[in-house]
Amino acid sequence: MTLLEVNHVSKQFGNETKALSDVNFSVSEGEFVSIIGPSGAGKSTLLRCINRMIDASNGEIIFDNMNVMNLKKKELKMVRTKIGMIFQHYNLVNRLSVIENTLHGNLGKKSTIAGALGLYSQEEKEQAVKILSTLGLDEHIYKRADQLSGGQKQRVGIARALIQNPRMMLCDEPIASLDPNSAKVIMDHLRNISTTMGITVLVNLHQVDVALKYSDRVIGINHGQVVFNGTPKDITKDDIQRIYGSEAEDLIFDIGGIHAS
Amino acid sequence: MDVNEQVVSGEQMLKEQSSKPIKIKLLTKSTIAIRITLLALAFLTVYAFFSFDYKEIDFGEAMLATFANIKAMFFEAHFNHFTFTHALYQVLITLGLAFLTTIFGAVIAVFLGLLAAENLTSKRVSAGIKGIVAFIRAVPTVLWVLIFAVAAGLGSVAAVIGMTFHSVSYLVKAYSESFEELDNGVIEALQSSGASFWQIIFQAVIPSSLTYMISWTFLRFEINFAVAVAMGAAAGAGGIGFDMFMASNFYLDIREIGTITYFILAIAILLEVFATKFKKKLRVNG
Numbered sequence: 001m002t003l004l005e006v007n008h009v010s011k012q013f014g015n016e017t018k019a020l021s022d023v024n025f026s027v028s029e030g031e032f033v034s035i036i037g038p039s040g041a042g043k044s045t046l047l048r049c050i051n052r053m054i055d056a057s058n059g060e061i062i063f064d065n066m067n068v069m070n071l072k073k074k075e076l077k078m079v080r081t082k083i084g085m086i087f088q089h090y091n092l093v094n095r096l097s098v099i100e101n102t103l104h105g106n107l108g109k110k111s112t113i114a115g116a117l118g119l120y121s122q123e124e125k126e127q128a129v130k131i132l133s134t135l136g137l138d139e140h141i142y143k144r145a146d147q148l149s150g151g152q153k154q155r156v157g158i159a160r161a162l163i164q165n166p167r168m169m170l171c172d173e174p175i176a177s178l179d180p181n182s183a184k185v186i187m188d189h190l191r192n193i194s195t196t197m198g199i200t201v202l203v204n205l206h207q208v209d210v211a212l213k214y215s216d217r218v219i220g221i222n223h224g225q226v227v228f229n230g231t232p233k234d235i236t237k238d239d240i241q242r243i244y245g246s247e248a249e250d251l252i253f254d255i256g257g258i259h260a261s
Numbered sequence: 262m263d264v265n266e267q268v269v270s271g272e273q274m275l276k277e278q279s280s281k282p283i284k285i286k287l288l289t290k291s292t293i294a295i296r297i298t299l300l301a302l303a304f305l306t307v308y309a310f311f312s313f314d315y316k317e318i319d320f321g322e323a324m325l326a327t328f329a330n331i332k333a334m335f336f337e338a339h340f341n342h343f344t345f346t347h348a349l350y351q352v353l354i355t356l357g358l359a360f361l362t363t364i365f366g367a368v369i370a371v372f373l374g375l376l377a378a379e380n381l382t383s384k385r386v387s388a389g390i391k392g393i394v395a396f397i398r399a400v401p402t403v404l405w406v407l408i409f410a411v412a413a414g415l416g417s418v419a420a421v422i423g424m425t426f427h428s429v430s431y432l433v434k435a436y437s438e439s440f441e442e443l444d445n446g447v448i449e450a451l452q453s454s455g456a457s458f459w460q461i462i463f464q465a466v467i468p469s470s471l472t473y474m475i476s477w478t479f480l481r482f483e484i485n486f487a488v489a490v491a492m493g494a495a496a497g498a499g500g501i502g503f504d505m506f507m508a509s510n511f512y513l514d515i516r517e518i519g520t521i522t523y524f525i526l527a528i529a530i531l532l533e534v535f536a537t538k539f540k541k542k543l544r545v546n547g
């Protein structure tokens with residue numbers, strides 16, 4: 001079943017810079033999709049157009065049979081509660097504890113006053129603790145967010161998204177600031193979320209090898225256009241070259257090695 | 262600026278090293294301008310002392326008389342027109358005036374500060390509020406109190422309104438700047454999960470800037486205490502300032518002024534010690 005459909009979406013900043021032009025793709029329920037491409041290709045813009053953190057200029061984005069582009073403020077909030085998002089720089093509130101940060105994911109579903117005062121129900125708290133312990137953070141529940149390592153912070157970011165009970169997760173460069181070990185832990189968690197919970201995961205990645213290893217499908221973007229859309233098995237050297245431009249020859253990984261593993 | 266002309270390549274520098282010491286600062290237009298200004302100011306200061314019109318006052322004699330006054334003030338301090346408990350009570354009134362105006366100011370400034378923070382509202386609203394607030398701040402507190410005294414009459418009411426007015430303008434600037442320090446990503450993260458404006462304010466913006474807000478508020482409290490003393494004298498707002506006014510202008514009792522100064526000093530030191538301890542604690546826990 002198709003969960004997300006992106007049809008003819010384009011985005012223009014100002015008069016000249018075209019971040020996205022005529023982007024088309026669709027994502028099925030439970031699929032793990034990576035978006036790869038050089039810096040400035042429009043990956044982040046595309047991700048933010050989906051939950052309307054940025055308004056696309058043209059086209060339609062259909063999430064769960066609703067056109068996100070036409071939603072009013074209240075309906076948009078409803079849709080956003082169903083889409084979790086995690087970020088390269090984690091974007092946690094540093095002065096609050098891990099569990100407070102996790103519970104922030106519930107704000108969208110609460111009344112303004114209860115949310116503003118931080119009044120959470122026992123049920124919500126239990127769920128937060130449960131999610132944190134599946135992510136291996138049960139020892140750090142009361143630690144302040146700025147006392148954690150990068151990998152732990154990103155896991156809190158994932159917990160904050162998961163407590164929303166999302167249909168889909170948007171991940172904007174989730175491992176770009178992490179060391180290889182933490183990056184592997186994070187990618188394993190994301191893969192696990194997709195496989196066991198059936199949550200659709202859409203990840204922006206810089207690391208082609210990671211994208212090929214973890215994804216069901218890879219979408220390659222260059223200059224705001226989709227230049228590749230297929231399974232990791234189908235990707236060829238030519239495709240990589242089309243995604244990353246002429247310097248692709250010098251890319252520091254071996255495509256054959258990945259196909260073999 | 263023609264910095265390029267003056268930049269010497271590292272190799273050249275090493276070649277010349279044996280003959281010339283290496284400069285750390287380049288002599289640019291701005292450093293020259295600063296040096297000329299400082300020299301001019303130093304010259305003017307010295308010149309002014311020689312060109313004062315001293316009339317028939319003998320400088321040495323005047324200095325001695327001043328020292329005698331200071332000695333009488335601080336070493337022969339005594340109570341004459343009031344008692345220790347009275348003075349203590351009056352200091353507490355002054356403290357109360359400072360506390361009240363700081364609290365009023367802080368509460369109003371939190372909301373105006375949120376509106377004045379560029380990352381939370383639009384640029385236009387922010388610029389508007391910051392402009393008005395800068396104007397209010399430019400006028401001294403005493404003047405505001407006297408302006409409000411036209412409507413409310415000289416006394417504590419005018420002092421409270423005027424001091425609150427100035428505290429608001431001061432704290433709006435301080436608060437809005439600490440709100441603007443917040444990483445935009447955090448706001449984005451909560452927005453993307455469907456959180457509303459006020460939820461983001463209370464769950465992310467205020468917790469992140471709480472320590473800054475508290476230390477700015479404390480600083481304003483200290484300023485307000487000093488202003489409250491002055492208001493007692495200048496606007497008849499009561500408290501220890503009024504006693505000081507009476508001692509100096511009515512009874513002409515210089516020794517009593519010494520006593521009052523000691524009281525004010527003690528409170529100021531107490532506040533400072535408390536503030537430092539409190540901030541240290543905040544930094545550890547908050």
